[in-house]
Amino acid sequence: MYKRYLYGDGPGAKQESTQSSQTKQEKSADSVQDIMTTAVTKCWEKVEESCDRFKNSDVLQNARGPTDKRKQSSWKTVRVFVSSTFTDFFNEREVLVKKVFPELREWCEDRSLYLVECDLRWGVPKDSTTSDTIYTCMEEIDRCHSENEGTPFFINLTGERYGWVPSDEEVPVDIKSQYDWISGTSITFMEIMHGAYRKRNPNAVFFLRDGEFCKDIPKEYYEKFYKRFVDADPVQKEHLRVLKQKLRARFPDQVFPYSCQMEGVTEEIGTGRATLKLKGLDDFAEKVQTFLQGAISRTYPDQKADKNPDPELQEMENQRLFMEKKSEFVAGREDLLKTMLSYAKGETPVGLQLTGGNDKSFVRDPVYWGLEKGDNPLLCLSGPVGYGKSTIMAKLAQEAEKCGIAVVYHFVGCSSDSRQTEKMYRRIIQTITGEELDDMPPEEQDCMKFYKDKFRNCLPRLRKDDKAILLLIDAMNELVDNNAYSHLSWLPPMFPGKIRCIVSTADNHFPTLHRLEEHPFYHAKMAALTIEDARLIITHTLARFNKRLAPDEMDLILSQGCVDNPLWVWLITEELRLFGDFRTLSTKIKSISVSVDGLLASVIKRLILDDDTGYMKKAVSVIGCSQGGVPVHDLMNLLGDIDQKEALPALYWAKIRRHIKPYVRTVGTREYLTYSHSAISKAVEDTVLTSKDEVKTYHTTLADYYLTWSTDKYINVEMVPYHCTQAGLKQRLINFLRKSPDSVSMPDFVRARYFQSMRCKNLADPVLPSIQDAVICMACSMKKSTFAPRFYDNKSSCVVCGSQIFGHRPAVRAHYCAFHSVGQSERIGKCHVCENVVGKDPSRKQQLGMAYGQLCDRCSFGNDAKKCCLILSD
Ligand SMILES: [Zn+2]
Ligand SMILES: [Zn+2]
Ligand SMILES: [Zn+2]
Numbered sequence: 001m002y003k004r005y006l007y008g009d010g011p012g013a014k015q016e017s018t019q020s021s022q023t024k025q026e027k028s029a030d031s032v033q034d035i036m037t038t039a040v041t042k043c044w045e046k047v048e049e050s051c052d053r054f055k056n057s058d059v060l061q062n063a064r065g066p067t068d069k070r071k072q073s074s075w076k077t078v079r080v081f082v083s084s085t086f087t088d089f090f091n092e093r094e095v096l097v098k099k100v101f102p103e104l105r106e107w108c109e110d111r112s113l114y115l116v117e118c119d120l121r122w123g124v125p126k127d128s129t130t131s132d133t134i135y136t137c138m139e140e141i142d143r144c145h146s147e148n149e150g151t152p153f154f155i156n157l158t159g160e161r162y163g164w165v166p167s168d169e170e171v172p173v174d175i176k177s178q179y180d181w182i183s184g185t186s187i188t189f190m191e192i193m194h195g196a197y198r199k200r201n202p203n204a205v206f207f208l209r210d211g212e213f214c215k216d217i218p219k220e221y222y223e224k225f226y227k228r229f230v231d232a233d234p235v236q237k238e239h240l241r242v243l244k245q246k247l248r249a250r251f252p253d254q255v256f257p258y259s260c261q262m263e264g265v266t267e268e269i270g271t272g273r274a275t276l277k278l279k280g281l282d283d284f285a286e287k288v289q290t291f292l293q294g295a296i297s298r299t300y301p302d303q304k305a306d307k308n309p310d311p312e313l314q315e316m317e318n319q320r321l322f323m324e325k326k327s328e329f330v331a332g333r334e335d336l337l338k339t340m341l342s343y344a345k346g347e348t349p350v351g352l353q354l355t356g357g358n359d360k361s362f363v364r365d366p367v368y369w370g371l372e373k374g375d376n377p378l379l380c381l382s383g384p385v386g387y388g389k390s391t392i393m394a395k396l397a398q399e400a401e402k403c404g405i406a407v408v409y410h411f412v413g414c415s416s417d418s419r420q421t422e423k424m425y426r427r428i429i430q431t432i433t434g435e436e437l438d439d440m441p442p443e444e445q446d447c448m449k450f451y452k453d454k455f456r457n458c459l460p461r462l463r464k465d466d467k468a469i470l471l472l473i474d475a476m477n478e479l480v481d482n483n484a485y486s487h488l489s490w491l492p493p494m495f496p497g498k499i500r501c502i503v504s505t506a507d508n509h510f511p512t513l514h515r516l517e518e519h520p521f522y523h524a525k526m527a528a529l530t531i532e533d534a535r536l537i538i539t540h541t542l543a544r545f546n547k548r549l550a551p552d553e554m555d556l557i558l559s560q561g562c563v564d565n566p567l568w569v570w571l572i573t574e575e576l577r578l579f580g581d582f583r584t585l586s587t588k589i590k591s592i593s594v595s596v597d598g599l600l601a602s603v604i605k606r607l608i609l610d611d612d613t614g615y616m617k618k619a620v621s622v623i624g625c626s627q628g629g630v631p632v633h634d635l636m637n638l639l640g641d642i643d644q645k646e647a648l649p650a651l652y653w654a655k656i657r658r659h660i661k662p663y664v665r666t667v668g669t670r671e672y673l674t675y676s677h678s679a680i681s682k683a684v685e686d687t688v689l690t691s692k693d694e695v696k697t698y699h700t701t702l703a704d705y706y707l708t709w710s711t712d713k714y715i716n717v718e719m720v721p722y723h724c725t726q727a728g729l730k731q732r733l734i735n736f737l738r739k740s741p742d743s744v745s746m747p748d749f750v751r752a753r754y755f756q757s758m759r760c761k762n763l764a765d766p767v768l769p770s771i772q773d774a775v776i777c778m779a780c781s782m783k784k785s786t787f788a789p790r791f792y793d794n795k796s797s798c799v800v801c802g803s804q805i806f807g808h809r810p811a812v813r814a815h816y817c818a819f820h821s822v823g824q825s826e827r828i829g830k831c832h833v834c835e836n837v838v839g840k841d842p843s844r845k846q847q848l849g850m851a852y853g854q855l856c857d858r859c860s861f862g863n864d865a866k867k868c869c870l871i872l873s874d
Contacts (some may be wrong), residue, residue: 131172356518356522381503384506698722734871
């Protein structure tokens with residue numbers, strides 16, 4: 001019997017029905033057969049039970065409908081989970097990764113959908129048998145569930161293998177309860193249950209491979225490959241047979257048989273690792289593509305092309321998601337919320353004193369803002385880092401909205417753009433005033449002043465307006481220019497009419513506090529966590545993982561000095577939850593640092609020490625070097641091989657993410673990954689990014705990646721300048737700003753800012769005899785601009801920043817400093833573009849077959865007109 005199963009039947013899909021009737025006939029005669037049928041039947045009884053439990057949620061899903069309630073214009077993420085056994089689907093996965101997904105990704109982008117493939121097996125050479133893997137797989141499916149309306153896109157590939165069956169001890173207890181784990185089944189089987197079967201997921205598709213080709217495995221490789229492709233164990237064979245039958249019955253339109261042929265065996269040079277090559281997979285590829293396109297169109301029928309995604313809409317969406325996520329967990333603080341809410345409603349906040357209002361109000365100038373009697377002072381919430389200010393602010397935004405107040409909120413630090421004062425301000429003004437802001441005209445110098453004037457001019461109108469508006473800005477101390485003199489100069493000292501404004505800041509950031517104190521404001525301070533609150537938080541958090549502390553252990557924690565800080569309490573709870581050895585828990589508690597910084601430092605060290613992928617340190621560092629986060633897709637590539645353009649295997653990445661998950665958050669559809677708290681970023685800087693050279697190397701890696709591999713121009717234009725600047729790669733930055741099509745969309749004033757910072761700092765006052773004009777030879781003057789990726793010619797480009805110079809104003813000529821004028825004279829110049837010799841008119845009046853280099857308004861503002869125009873690349 002055993003032998004027959006091993007070599008006799010080529011159990012292809014077509015033969016299955018006859019095979020199954022044979023099996024029935026032989027069953028009574030064969031006790032081995034009995035035992036295994038019982039085993040399989042028992043598993044399926046449990047499956048049916050668990051399906052019953054999911055019935056209700058099934059109904060719920062259908063009632064909710066497949067369409068997204070969110071704004072139609074915004075981008076959405078589509079996750080496709082690929083489920084299969086490990087060793088026998090290399091060929092198919094290669095087809096998916098290299099052919100199907102790239103095409104599908106483009107198709108998705110035309111519909112403003114962002115495709116993320118989750119193939120955890122890709123690139124992982126062998127079966128992985130840790131409980132970590134089980135966690136990783138199941139959580140990955142959970143993500144797909146939660147992001148794609150409860151009906152994740154799920155591809156299963158099934159051949160002649162049932163897959164690895166973990167023993168009862170190998171499956172952790174909480175996994176068993178969380179996922180209704182059916183013991184004695186394989187991990188691939190459980191993926192099917194969780195991702196498709198139980199909820200009868202309409203977006204799941206099953207590809208059953210005909211095993212015929214196995215006959216053609218070359219003789220010398222037969223032993224080696226046959227067991228990689230066909231299960232020998234009779235119980236597993238029976239499992240597989242029933243599984244295929246059940247899938248066909250439950251998903252009649254979602255199961256596709258396919259066949260393929262042997263191509264041969266290739267051996268890797270060096271390692272000698274042999275791979276079996278299959279051919280004839282075109283049909284398979286096409287079916288996957290067709291099914292997924294159909295399923296995606298059904299789920300997101302209204303998605304339209306959005307070739308120029310509006311960054312402000314995206315930011316609004318990021319802010320909304322952050323606010324919703326943050327406001328979920330509020331512990332206590334009800335009195336504080338109530339007080340702030342009454343202020344938002346226009347009442348006088350009970351228990352809060354008006355403070356501040358010293359006479360040194362020169363930055364936030366009351367005369368400029370035209371204050372009137374009866375305008376409303378601000379309310380500021382301050383507190384130590386980690387006390388949960390953002391959470392309160394998020395909850396407040398929600399509560400105020402419920403009261404019918406129009407809330408305009410901005411959480412600094414929730415996305416990469418959110419720290420930029422200009423972008424934040426523009427968005428806020430547009431939302432409050434309801435007016436579309438024009439782009440800044442080229443003759444303006446100062447973007448913030450331009451916006452400020454616009455805002456001020458709207459205030460008189462808003463004073464008469466009857467609409468209640470609450471402006472909420474969280475973590476003002478984390479704005480990029482938080483130490484500049486002009487910090488908060490854009491914030492009106494008071495707000496007119498029915499506008500109220502609540503801001504928050506860390507109480508150790510004096511520039512922010514001092515600016516606020518220039519004018520009277522209500523000051524609300526976050527109180528420390530009480531012992532009882534701390535006890536509650538710890539108990540509840542651990543209970544979610546079926547864990548509990550003994551009373552003496554709890555008392556030990558509550559006696560620590562830091563227990564009034566919610567961040568510390570949360571961090572220590574995480575540490576204890578992950579700590580395996582309960583007998584030494586007290587010793588562990590005693591060893592934990594009693595400061596937030598110290599505790600975070602040990603958390604980061606632990607992450608790196610416990611990591612078995614070898615990529616944790618780099619991941620932590622790269623996120624730490626980013627400006628407001630790295631898109632997950634990019635991070636996987638960055639951790640892989642940049643030269644070969646090979647991403648890190650998804651399983652490794654999923655493992656890393658599982659461990660850093662508590663300390664990071666993702667923002668937006670492109671999934672920018674960033675640390676969830678500024679204290680964590682700081683701890684990474686202090687523990688991992690200590691060597692300047694190493695930090696430079698990370699920035700270089702990032703710059704290289706965005707210059708050579710990433711094709712997303714919206715991300716490139718944001719990342720390349722930042723990382724080039726940090727890594728000191730001036731020449732690469734210059735090339736990018738001047739030549740790359742990706743930088744076309746960059747506003748002129750931003751480009752100008754980068755060039756200004758790379759300009760030679762020497763003076764070049766043309767009254768001095770040693771100073772020479774910048775000139776451009778005849779040929780170069782008519783060529784397309786060398787200084788910016790634009791269509792006008794060199795003679796109408798600013799020689800510093802490349803913006804266009806129009807003829808309607810007197811030209812400002814560009815000069816070289818004495819040092820850079822060496823070798824030139826009043827008769828002989830050097831072309832600024834090609835460096836060829838150019839003849840000049842000594843009187844500096846006529847243009848003898850050449851053009852004078854010119855400076856735009858921005859590059860010739862004030863003293864800059866008399867500065868050398870050369871851009872220095874080192
Ligand atoms: Zn310029
Ligand atoms: Zn110079
Ligand atoms: Zn030239």
